[in-house]
Structure formats: C-alpha cells, structure tokens
Amino acid sequence: MIGIFDSGIGGLTVARALMDQLPDYDIIYFGDTARTPYGSKSPETVVNYSIQDTEFLLKKGARLVIMACNTASSVAFDKVSEKFNYPLFEVITPAVKLSVKKSEKKRIGVIGTRATINSGAYEKKIKKISSDSRVYSMACPLLVPIVEEGWLKKPETKMIIKKYLHPLKTKQVDTLILGCTHYPLLKNIIQKKIGKRVNIIDSSLSTAEDVKKFLQKNPEIDSEMSKKGKAVFFVSDSTPQFEKTAKVALKKNISLKHVKI
C-alpha cells in the first residue's frame, strides 16, 4: 500500500491528488490530529513524531511512505529516511522542481508554516538546482488554523492573506509555492491577492505526479503495491470539526478511524 502521513488533515489534499492520478492504488492515511499542528513545534519534536507516524504506516502494511506535511518534510526527512528501508517521499522537492521550471523571471515566493520557513528547506533546494534564482519566503502561521476553522471565504481570511503576501508581491515573484498542504484550500484567494499572472505551485499535485513517475520507473516496487482502489484513513484524534474539514480536503465523504499512537 501507499502510506501517507500528515500532522493532521491537510495532507488529505495529497491523498486526493494521488487518488486522482493513481485511482487503483490502495492508500493508507494517518493524520496525527491528537498532536496537530507540527508547524509551530521544534525540529526535534517533529522528527520524533514523524518517526512514530512512519512506523505506524509500515506496521499497517505501507511499502512506500509519503510525508504529506511540509513541516515534517522540511525538518525530518533525512532522519526518517536513515531509519527506514522503504521508499520515502517528501512534498518539497516536487514543488521545487516545478517552480524552477515555471519561473521565467527566477523570482520565486514560498509560503509555509513557521517551522517550514525557518528550516530554509525550500530555499536551499531551489538554490541547489537554480543557483541564480531569488527566493522570497514568508511564514503564515494563521493560515492553518483558518483552514481548520473552515473560514475559507471570510473577509478576515482575505485580509490576512493579503497582509502575508504583500512583501512577496512587492518583490514581484512570478511563481509562488504553496508550502503547506492546507493552503490549496485557500488557492483562489491566494491567486487573487498575489496576482493572476503568478504561477501557483501546489505541492500536493506535484508530489502525486512524482510518486506516479517513480512507480512507473520501478516496476519491482510497483508490483508490491496492492491495487484494489481502497483507501483507509486513520487519525490519532477525532472531532466533528476534523471530520468536516476532511470532507472539504478530500472532496468526498470518508470515515476517519481513531487510533492511539
């Protein structure tokens, strides 16, 4: 099975993209809703949690794991990678590759949680493949709670997004990476506030494409994946609010199974 974990329910946007691109593949999802969010926590804590999340998915039968959380991808990928002997994907590299391809002016904006932005992960990866690109980053810590609150179209949300994006707009970025799996749910407002000519890079889509290509190139791993078109969703805590946002992110009704971790 393909395993996906996230600090909460935002990673369901990656599950959604994967289900669209690889509809036959079985998916197991774990959202760590009992300890969400990761984005405000220290790298050490995020590494510990990510290792536990990965262990849970492997125990449940995952043979390939996607860290569908930008915070975990930014600060925990190397440590988790060292520890486990299965293909591990993060959500940053696919978005970085696409952004460099799309940006004509080589002025790339990145928005994410405080932990993601502080890690400098996007900037380092962009500079590695395109050293003359300029990268402008902005931590947007209120956007995750706004999505969890379901304030997807409120005037306050528009005002807050405008405020966060203003410095990036001033820097005239032509490409903007949504460096958090929650942000695709605010894509329309973000597009409006940053300008309609700016390319918006949604890391959930790029990640799903990357996993698809990897499986095509690695038939021996692909053959280990069960393909009954099933998806199961585990969470470490369950509330009506989580259920509601999960439906919005996944664009369908699902039942979340509660497990202790």
Added chain:
Amino acid sequence: MIGIFDSGIGGLTVARALMDQLPDYDIIYFGDTARTPYGSKSPETVVNYSIQDTEFLLKKGARLVIMACNTASSVAFDKVSEKFNYPLFEVITPAVKLSVKKSEKKRIGVIGTRATINSGAYEKKIKKISSDSRVYSMACPLLVPIVEEGWLKKPETKMIIKKYLHPLKTKQVDTLILGCTHYPLLKNIIQKKIGKRVNIIDSSLSTAEDVKKFLQKNPEIDSEMSKKGKAVFFVSDSTPQFEKTAKVALKKNISLKHVKI
C-alpha cells in the same frame, strides 16, 4: 509546591496572577507545548493529556494542582479529580462565581475555544448558581493562534475579535467571561469591541484569588507548601516563539526547561 499546567503557555497568565497574590509560594509550571493546542481536540484526548500533565507535576513535588487551561477544566476536571488524591483547581468556577456577582442584568457572555464552548461547562455552572441568568457563548478558535503568533495589536486581530463578539454585543451582555487563559493578553481590544461598560472577567485573576482563600482556610494544606518564592517552568517542547510569548504572558524573563512527557 503549587503545580500549574496548561496546554501551552497561556496558563502563564494564571502563574502571573498567583505570583502576584502569593509571592512567597513556590510554583511549578508545566506547559504541554509539544501537543498544544487542546482546544480543538476531543474530550477523550484532553482527559488523557490532563492526567499525564497532573502526574508529571505530582512527581515533581506539587501538592496542589491548578488546571490553568479552560479546555482541560471544562472536559477533564471530574476524571482527573477522581484519579488523584490532592486538591485540584480548575479555572471555570472562580470566573463563574465572579461573573454572577458582577452581572446586574443577568446577561453573561462567554468566549473560549471550541472544546470549552462545546462542553457547555460555563453555562451549566452559571445556571446552577443563578438559574435565571442568560448565558451567551461563542467559540473563538482563531484567538489562541493569534496570541501565539504575537499579533496582539494588529488590525486583523481587531477585525476578528469584532466579528466574534458581534453576536454577544447584540444580546447586550453586561459581563463577559474570558474563558481561555490566552485571552487576557487581548483584554484591551476585547474591552473596546464589546463596550467599555461591560465587565470583563479574567479567569486567571479569579482563580488565583480562589487558591489564596483556600490556603487561608486550610492551614494543614498551606503548611505543606514550600515558600521560598521560587518558580520553575517546564514545557514539553521549546521554540523561540514559545519563549517570546512566555515573556509577554508572565511579564518577565524566564527560562523554560524542556522535558519529554
């Protein structure tokens, strides 16, 4: 020692009030920053966490424990109370008693996290001692992240608070309970938006007064409390942002000790 725990650093407003009213008493504080916030999580999860937090404080020598978290107080007090044989305080009852005393029109507003408001804890307690009081409640889930973000005076913050308080203003409450330990840090804006004639009840102050009275009435317990004017602060995760907000809440420089729980 007097033990205090909170889901994070908001409970430091209670520690502050206690240090002002009982300056000689030794205090041990635990902020569960690795799993913060509690307010969006299920009652079952909040009960589990509160039991672990209390165990930690007792192991470290606390002989009286204050749950300085409204969410924990709302959904976990009875369960934690049953389990441990030490005086346990929550932050709801003191605020309820004071609000009933202050409200002439018997129209009381309550703001808090989603978990606190959904629990109905304030409403039940108010009705118990003043059955003809009307209680109007409003969940304000964005206010905790706003405080943690340090957005204490931003225009967006004012707009969001105005939006949250509007229904309570329409109901003409004459008293408003700040049902979350983070909210005292937004007291000025809240006072402005709800109206300057409305009594604002800060549960951190009322709780500290209650503990003080309890110790005066129970000299055998009071005699067990060490009184060297010392305070130690433990957190389950430590980041620069937490440190910064801790200083604002406590109005002094402190060092947070990191422990795993």
